[in-house]
């Protein structure tokens with residue numbers, strides 16, 4: 281049997297920016313829960329198994345739908361931070377005999393339900409070519425300013441900036457070791473390539489997509505609903521086009 285390519289999908293957040301105490305990954309877009317759409321997207325992109333990291337409310341809402349999905353889904357509970365939730369998901373890969381031999385892990389936000397298959401395939405391809413920490417990214421298009429804290433602001437050169445998305449991909453050993461070290465050191469990051477970088481690995485960026493938008497606040501769901509309807513007309517995903525013009 282081919283070795284597993286495992287998606288760890290984190291959906292145990294509090295949704296504070298959405299309004300609080302809302303099981304955001306169970307909200308519906310296109311009639312399906314965001315978490316269910318994310319599992320289906322990761323399967324379409326080449327993942328053979330999913331480990332979903334949830335809280336009790338999300339587990340109750342999506343539990344009955346898991347059996348009908350195209351790949352086997354294992355479940356665990358989340359932690360107080362996203363980083364802890366990812367760590368819990370990685371622990372399942374380490375411990376569950378069904379996931380023995382996993383070499384490639386993709387860590388994805390449950391609330392990025394529309395990630396296209398070509399973005400996921402790009403992350404896996406970079407890993408197969410030897411990269412140790414891979415993230416999809418898109419250039420920023422607005423002018424950027426940094427708040428200095430004294431009411432003043434400073435311009436930031438936007439050509440040096442990228443917005444980082446998920447799924448972020450790693451060899452299992454690399455990201456397990458990185459999370460163990462961050463937990464021991466008490467270091468906290470908002471994403472997983474940052475954990476891997478702190479543990480000494482270079483980060484490789486691959487093209488992301490407008491469709492990989494994160495459902496963070498209520499307006500995002502409205503935008504996502506509109507985007508989903510026109511997804512086939514969007515053409516080549518924006519990330520790749522920008523990368524061609526502006527380099528990595």
Ligand SMILES: Nc1ccn([C@@H]2O[C@H](COP(=O)(O)OP(=O)(O)OP(=O)(O)O)[C@@H](O)[C@H]2O)c(=O)n1
Pocket residue numbers: 290291292293294295296297298304305333358359360361362363365366389390391392494495496
């Ligand atoms: N303790 C946490 C925090 C976040 N997440 C997950 O990480 C992803 C990205 O987080 P975000 O969208 O910011 O969700 P929340 O943490 O729920 O939002 P907020 O910060 O507004 O509370 C989400 O799928 C979320 O469920 C998680 O699994 N465990």
Ligand SMILES: C[C@](O)(CO)[C@H](O)COP(=O)(O)O
Pocket residue numbers: 362389444445446470471472494
């Ligand atoms: C992982 C992430 O989605 C990459 O952009 C992001 O860092 C999550 O941050 P959040 O604060 O949990 O929204």
